[in-house]
Amino acid sequence: MGSQEVTSWQGKNVTVAGLGVSGIPAARVLHGLGAVVTVVNDGDDERSRTQAEELTAEGISVRLGDGATLPEGTELVVTTPGWQPDKPLFAAAAAAGVEVWGDVELAWRLRGPDAAPWLAVTGTNGKTTTVRMLASILEAAGLRTAAVGNIGVSLLDVVTGDETYDVLAVELSSYQLHWAPSLRAHSATVLNLAPDHLDWHGSMEAYAADKGRVYEGNQVACVYNVADKATEDLVRGADVEEGCRAIGFTLNAPAPSQLGVVDGILVDRAFVPDRQKQAQELAEISDVRPPAPHNIANALAAAALARAYGVPPTAVRDGLRAFRPDAHRIEHVADVAEVAYVDDSKATNTHAAEASLAAYESIVWIAGGLAKGATFDELVAKSAKRLRAVVLIGADRALIREALARHAPEVPVVDLDRTDTGAMSEAVRQAARLAEPGDTVLMAPACASMDMFTNYNKRGDAFADAVRELGASA
Structure with a gap:
């Protein structure tokens, strides 16, 4: 980072909106650059007080318990991704002519002159898997690379750290993109689009x-999903550098x-000398784990971005073979009495559950x-023919039950x-009773977990524990 950028932060009054995983690093980085930093936070609980100390x-x-007021003299607001755009703080900033940046925008602006290019991934589902x-x-x-962004490794830490990279694989949420107007990636993809976070975005x-x-x-490639026209429409509407390809x-x-699949082989007809007549083999479907359709799509998107960066075909194959999916993403837990038990607790919305x-x-x-x-009508209608039976848990299960009554009335439910954590054991026992040899008991809730569990990881762990109990008693 050049001295010019450091000097420009000296004495600058910056308000950071929100504590938490991106607010705290942003505050520390800005303070280290010489800015006068004030963090405002809605909450005033024990954890917030500890962080504040x-x-x-x-x-x-x-300032705890006062996230609505813009501190006097603020010259820039840096917000954490979770803060909704309709917050009074942002209205106050707009009225005062003060810019609002997200943590990604800040990271982008703080990159050094020889910074690694970004290969960026967003979409409703599959972002983390594709980036990894x-x-x-x-x-x-x-x-030399790292999987960064919305994936747990702070972009700020990476761009201000001592380690150097050739290229970064960057996961970006819609929240982060909302507040990142200057971002310009080497190449990027929108994997898919389905209704999600509409309470945050408004529409x-x-x-x-x-x-x-x-x-x-x-600069080089806008990668879109052929099966999801909305992603191609976004490419058509984008203002890109000359020579950038769809x-x-x-x-x-x-x-x-395009990249696609021919006879069980992932092939590339985009980054070859003669794309009218040539196709380059990249990998076999069996190199992708798990080889579910949506995950093959993830692999193709990752391959397209890597090929846009100039990676050879053998690296696509070797990289996919070396990849291990995260826990709770279509994870096979066990077979009990010839029935497979699969944990997809990460399927926290209908789009992810449909893929599962x-x-x-x-x-x-x-x-x-x-x-x-x-709403669950479309999900149930598309999946009805695959359902042997359904076990419903959680606060909003009635919405799914009503959709099943409309679109799959013959399926036993x-x-x-119950919304206690012990309900998962009962759900697994009921599922085992309904399953027949060759079936899959699939925990893909299509809902968030916080009514019963701390997060989707805990929900997946509860499912896996219940399956192991079942196996022990079989």
């Missing part, structure tokens, strides 16, 4: 527009400028939780009127 000891001001696949492919090509159009920001200013990925045979349900032929589905404003 630590920051105050470092010379950073913190991409990093694995880049590593297989011998490149599907606003949500899609924020996702589409990832394509702005792309590259599609598809589960079918690819057309020119599409991977199996005959399913006893465990579903339910917090719906977050979602067990409605567990």
Whole structure:
């Protein structure tokens, strides 16, 4: 980072909106650059007070329980992703002519002159898996890289740290993109678009527009999903650098400028000398784990971004083979009495659950939780023919039960009127009773977990524990 950037922060009054995983690093980085930092936070609980004490000891001001008021003299607001755009603080900033940046915008602005280019991934589902696949492919090509962004490793830590990288695999949420107007990626993809976080964005159009920001200013490739026209529409609407190409990925045979699948082989007709007549083999479907359709799509998107960066075909194959999916993402737990038990607790919305349900032929589905404003008619209608039976848990299970009554009335439903954590054991026992040899008991809730569990990881752990109990008693 050049001295010019450091000097420009000296004495600058910056307000950081929110404590937490991105607010605290932002406050510390800005303070380290010489800015006068004030953190404002809605909450005033024990955890917030502990965090505030630590920051105050470092010379950073913190105001707890008052996230609505813009501190006097503020010259810039840096917000954490969770803060909704309609917050009074942002209205006050707009009225005062003060810019609002997100943590990603701050990281982008703080990059040094020789900073690694970003390969950016967003979408409703599959972001983390795709970014980790991409990093694995880049590593297989011998490149220094890291999977960063919304994935747990702070972009701020990476761009201000001492380690150097050739290229970064960056996961970006719609929240982060909303507050990142300057971001210009080397290449980027929107994996898919489905209604999610509409309470935050206000409408599907606003949500899609924020996702589409990832394509702005792309240099080499805008990678879109052929099966999801909305993603291609976002590419058409993007203002990109001259020579940047639209590259599609598809589960079918690819057309020119696409990656796809032919006879069980992932092939590239985009980054080859003659894309009208040539196709380059990249990997086999069996190299992708798990080889569910939506995960093959993730692999193709990762491969497209890596190929846009110039990675050789062998690195795509080797990177996909080396990749191990995270826990609770279509994770096979065990087989009990010839029935497979699969944990997809990460399927916290209908789009993710639909992809999961599409991977199996005959399913006893465990579903339910917090719906977050979602509706379930389309999901149930598309998946009805695969359902042997359904076990419902959680606060908003009635919404799924009503959709099942409308679109799959013949499917047996067990409605567990419980939201305690022990309900998962009962759900697994009921599912086992309904399943037949060859079936899959799939826990893909299509809902958030917080009505019953701390997070989706705890929910997945509860499912796995219940399956192991079942196996022990079988």
